[in-house]
Structures are given as structure tokens and as C-alpha cells.
Amino acid sequence: MVQRKTAPPKPQASGSRDISLTIPVAPEMEIVATAQVAALGEHIGMSRDKIDEIKLALVEACINAFEHAHTRDERLHLTFRVGRESEEGGDWLEVEVLDQGKGFDHLRIEPPTPEQTFLGKRKRGWGLQIIKSLMDGVQISSGDWGTRIVMRKYK
């Protein structure tokens, strides 16, 4: 885990357009945030199924933060970006979820298995696995400043 007091600079993508949204740590606020994914996804002509996948990844990132981050400001800071990889490259939609919480070491989290889920008592803890399975790229940085998850999906 990186030790620093403030969040590192936001990743910049040339030519991207972004929308920022701050949501309170409160029940079902994650669903409010998914409306932005639908709007931007439709704007770049993304399929409904891909939009649904990004929505679910965002939901999982938000509920992970709601439950585990212990944010100092009781808020999540979301940024939605659309852009193009290169002149020939495909359009993408990216969602960043930033919390000012206690941080975590994602490399030390053991992925759950269906067998543990069904035969044992560990039914939870699938959020990161779902995010990584549904998105084309996921970057996680975390420290005592909080956690930033950047999730990208190509059109």
C-alpha cells in the first residue's frame, strides 16, 4: 500500500471529456450514480448490455467503499470520462471512484470461489472479482489518503 497524505493526481487521458459527481455514503446512492453511466454510454453509442456491465461494476465499487472504506468526508467522488484510445482506436467509457477512506491492499485480498460461497459461510467479498470480470481495464491505487479505482470499458 502506498503511504501518502493526499490522493495522487488524477489520471489524464488526452481528448477525454469528463463529468464529476459526489454522492453521500447512503443506501442506494450507487443506483443514482449509474444514471451517468447510462447517459454517457448512450452518448457514445455503447450497447445496453455493456452499459449494464459498467453500471454493475460501479455499483460494486460504491458498495465496497460504503462498507469498508470508512470515509472521512462520508462521500464518494466519482468521475465519468469518455474518450478514444487513438485516432484508429475504439471509444471508451471510464469510471473513477475515489474515497477518502482508510485504504486497503487489494493484492492481499484472496478472491472468493463458488465452493467457498456455497459450501461455507463466506457468501460476500465478490465485488472486486465482479468488477475485474466485467470491465476491460481496472486500476486500483490505495493508501492512507484513501482508494481510487479506475474502471474502463471499450465500446
Add this chain to the structure above:
Amino acid sequence: MSDACKVSVERRDDVAILWTDGYINNQGGEEIAREAYKQLDSGARALVLNLERTRIVNSIGISILIEVLEKVMDRKGSLVFCGLTPTIDKTFRIMGLAQYARIFPSQDEALQAVRAGA
């Protein structure tokens, strides 16, 4: 919140069809579980969970559906799913729910399977 999950039920002999409408999170999952247990307690042998009016099921909602499935299996009953969006179908497979419960494209196929003893 307007997207809160609503559950409606139709009983056909010992088969209960549960329709969900809206976001399935912890509250939605608990609502489904309550209705499912009520149906099992009143003699339902098989449950068909039709999700065609739901577009998002989060991992907490799925974990509750897994608990319902385990309870149904304990009682030697069956629980099948139908009407899943591709994203929900994919998530059920990621979490392994598809290994333990059958998934059908349509309600008719799901009903046919439970009547045949799936």
C-alpha cells in the same frame, strides 16, 4: 428510492413464480427471500424466479439468492431462474450460482423443467 425491488407472486399448484421488478440489493434480496420462504412454508415444491424486469443484481443481492437456494435444496425443492439479462447471467456465472441452479431463457421453459422434476 424509486428503483426499489418489488416482488409479485403467482402460485400454480405446487410451483410458485416470483417476479422481481427493480434493483436487487440487500433489501431486494431480503424481499425475495421473505416471499420465497412464505411460498415454501405453504407447500410450494418449486420456485421460478423471473428476473425479466430487473437489470441490476448486486453481489449482496446474489449472496441472499444463494442462501435462498441453499434453503430450497435443504428442503429437497427446486429453484430455477429465467429472464436474466446477459449481465445478470454473467454475474451468476462468476459467483457460481449457475453451477447450483438452472437458468432458462424463458418462463415457459423454466416451468416445463420444474414440472418435469428439474
